Amino acid sequence: MIFRQLFDARSSTYTYLLADDDSREAVIIDPVYEQARRDAALVRELDLKLLATLDTHVHADHVTGAWLLRRELGSAISVASSANAQGADRGLSAGELVSFGRHQLEVRATPGHTDGCLSYVLDGGAMVFTGDALLIRGAGRTDFQQGDARTLYRSVHTQIFSLPDDCLVFPAHDYAGRTASTVAEERALNPRLGGKRSEADFVGYMHNLGLPHPKQIDVALPANMRCGAPAEGEAPPADPDWAPLRYSYAGIWELDALWLEEHLGEVTLVDVREPEEFEGPLGHIAGATLIPLGELAARVDELPADKPVVAVCRSGGRSTQATVVLRKAGRERVANLAGGMIHWLDLGLKTT
Structure with a gap:
């Protein structure tokens, strides 16, 4: 069991x-x-x-x-x-x-x-x-x-x-x-x-x-006594509506690579790997901004505030922490790219 x-x-x-x-x-x-x-x-x-x-x-x-x-x-x-x-x-x-x-x-x-x-x-x-x-x-x-x-x-x-x-x-x-x-x-x-x-x-x-x-x-x-149903005039908690996000048991909002590939112009993509990885064998997604995870908290203001932010790394681990950093900095529309660059490449999507 x-x-x-x-x-x-x-x-x-x-x-x-x-x-x-x-x-x-x-x-x-x-x-x-x-x-x-x-x-x-x-x-x-x-x-x-x-x-x-x-x-x-x-x-x-x-x-x-x-x-x-x-x-x-x-x-x-x-x-x-x-x-x-x-x-x-x-x-x-x-x-x-x-x-x-x-x-x-x-x-x-x-x-x-x-x-x-x-x-x-x-x-x-x-x-x-x-x-x-x-x-x-x-x-x-x-x-x-x-x-x-x-x-x-x-x-x-x-x-x-x-x-x-x-x-x-x-x-x-x-x-x-x-x-x-x-x-x-x-x-x-x-x-x-x-x-x-x-x-x-x-x-x-x-x-x-x-x-x-x-x-x-x-x-x-x-x-x-209503089994948890909202009272008349009340609204239940709403999920983010800017993308088809899913909530993980780890407490992170995640985004699928295929949706991101079609909507790159609608988000700010921040790659939190190190520079040598960004230019390394896995490449990077066109338009991504490189800010290593260790520098992100001090450089959040470099990211435009008018678009949602999607964090990406090699496998989705460091970018998970990046979403936590971004939320602590006051960014509400934030998501992690599930599976990172490895999953992106597994799907045959383009890199630079």
């Missing part, structure tokens, strides 16, 4: 990509709105077919990327049926199975953090994705969104702690850099729920946390 744990630093949210390595069918758990481009790029680069996005609950600290990924990749939006979110393609209930290739996720109801929380158990207990019900050495708060500490205690003990000892635990958040745990660890060591802590112990602990109101709740909750 293909498995990736992704992270959003702003909300400390983990997003999980799971895929069958034979059929290439995939699902994503708890996508984040601001990271939808990243997630879509990874799906494309791994040559996967995203069947569905699965949210563990209606989040209060970030907006889901489910709607954006459906628009981009055609994936079905799946949430708890009890959440009553508008725009979902599939409402999930306890006991249902979500299949991708030869793998399955069993849906388990784990309310308590909210009344619509779900956990997803992979292939009978290899992994469990617990949302905010069970965190690593912690648990989700229970003081808003129909939260209830007694309900959460029972959910975790009956639906998660009943899984095999070696079942890997992957939560929706962690605020201390922890990435995974096991059922046995949390059952024994979780300071809120583990060991000999009783339901009364847990309730007393949770009632005295004194946590501040979630900062994003007034934005996140209404948006997540």
Whole structure:
């Protein structure tokens, strides 16, 4: 199986990509709105077919990327049926199975953090994705969104702690850099729920946390009740429109050589190789401006500001860094020539 744990630093949210390595069918758990481009790029680069996005609950600290990924990749939006979110393609209930290739996720109801929380158990207990019900050495708060500490205690003990000892635990958040745990660890060591802590112990602990109101709740909750769709009058984030760019998992906008060959007059092409390479065996593209990468930051002003800038190098590596330099200098319409001069020549395109 293909498995990736992704992270959003702003909300400390983990997003999980799971895929069958034979059929290439995939699902994503708890996508984040601001990271939808990243997630879509990874799906494309791994040559996967995203069947569905699965949210563990209606989040209060970030907006889901489910709607954006459906628009981009055609994936079905799946949430708890009890959440009553508008725009979902599939409402999930306890006991249902979500299949991708030869793998399955069993849906388990784990309310308590909210009344619509779900956990997803992979292939009978290899992994469990617990949302905010069970965190690593912690648990989700229970003081808003129909939260209830007694309900959460029972959910975790009956639906998660009943899984095999070696079942890997992957939560929706962690605020201390922890990435995974096991059922046995949390059952024994979780300071809120583990060991000999009783339901009364847990309730007393949770009632005295004194946590501040979630900062994003007034934005996140209404948006997540729409599965991340923009409100009326709002516009989703727009991709650059000056060329048919694609966004890479590395976070770089890239441009295809064939489009560039037909539109050289519409862009400024900056070659960031060294002079001996520029005049060497690979040659260079007609009209390219030579500015070695090490000099680019100090010479950005030499590039016209009225045209997009496309960076090129031998293979596309240094020019990737050049786009970062250009953006730091305030240039917004910037792209990397994918594959660099090697790919350009492989396509039989002309050089000087």
